[in-house]
Amino acid sequence: MYKLIDGKEVSAFIKNQVREEVEALKKQGKTVSLAVIIVGNNPASRVYVNNKKKACEATGIKSYEYALDENTSEQELLALIKELNENSEINGILCQLPLPKHIDEKKVIDAIAAEKDVDCFRAENVGKMWLGDYDFAACTPKGVMLLLEYYGIDVCGKNCVIIGRSNIVGKPMASLLIEKSATVTVCHSKTKNLSEFTRNAEVIIAAVGRPRFITADMVSDGAVVIDVGINRDENGKLCGDVDFESVKEKASYITPVPGGCGPMTIAVLMRNTLVAYHIANGK
Ligand code: NAD
Secondary structure, rough: EEEEHHHHHHHHHHHHHHHHHHHHHHHHOOOOOEEEEEEEOOOOHHHHHHHHHHHHHHOOOOOEEEEEEHHHHHHHHHHHHHHHHHHOOEEEEEEOOOOOOOOHHHHHHHHOOOHEEOOOOHHHHHHHHOOOOOOOOOOOHHHHHHHHHOOOOOOOOOEEEEEOOOOHHHHHHHHHHHHOOOEEEEEOOOOOOOOHHHHHOOOEEEEOOOOOOOOOHHOOOOOOEEEOOOOEOOOEEEEEEEOOHHHOOOOOOEEEOOHHHHHHHHHHHHHHHHHHHHHHHHO
């Protein structure tokens, strides 16, 4: 019998911890704040930004939204980021990706001050993660680690297989698992015989971006299955990378989509913003 990993419950727990600390600071007249930049009219980006704003409201973090026109130039965007970097009232800055094609995302990421980079996208923050000496960890992988921790799943010495090698999920996920002494394999689109890896995994983390890609025959009995994917199936229904209905019969623990990793990403973003506040205030 599998156990459902409830990302809504764990994210509420994390946000509540953040809220208590933010409220205590408010009583001393101090404000924790996050600037969110969105460029253009990508509907998915709008949903993500709205969810981040809602989480700010729930935790008491002050949010500033900068909704820029699709035709905003790279220079204009970089000028805004410079202004926000210099504004001591802003603790965290995030620029919702993807950006319109005429803007170089790498330049934008690199423009955000390292100590305000609450998404943990900048090279030095990524490097710090790999060294195990960091203030912020990447939101989605850190969210996965907090889920595992909450359910008492110790990855030490376990055979963990990540499917996906992106900069925002797969790679930082590997660093956090290694930090906890897991034995980590990162599979990707060029991996041969993927099932051979997944069938040997005690923990599977799917970050592929393909609806119900991981099927029951790819999973061993008792595996912990974490589904990072957020996809639409052929009927437009939200689903993960894991075929939940069949895989759950084999898993010991499994995350649903929605309600698994998604809410955790945002909860970690709130936590990172609080950390950014403390960095700015010398703690
Ligand atoms: P991406 O497209 O950057 O990376 C996908 C990865 O999957 C690549 O590394 C690729 O090599 C691998 N891949 C593709 N086809 C494969 C195959 N046939 N076999 C093995 N590997 C294969 O995507 P991403 O940004 O890492 O996101 C992955 C998924 O996670 C998406 O569904 C995305 O929406 C979701 N996501 C969720 C959250 C969250 O908060 N829960 C955050 C970020 C991304």
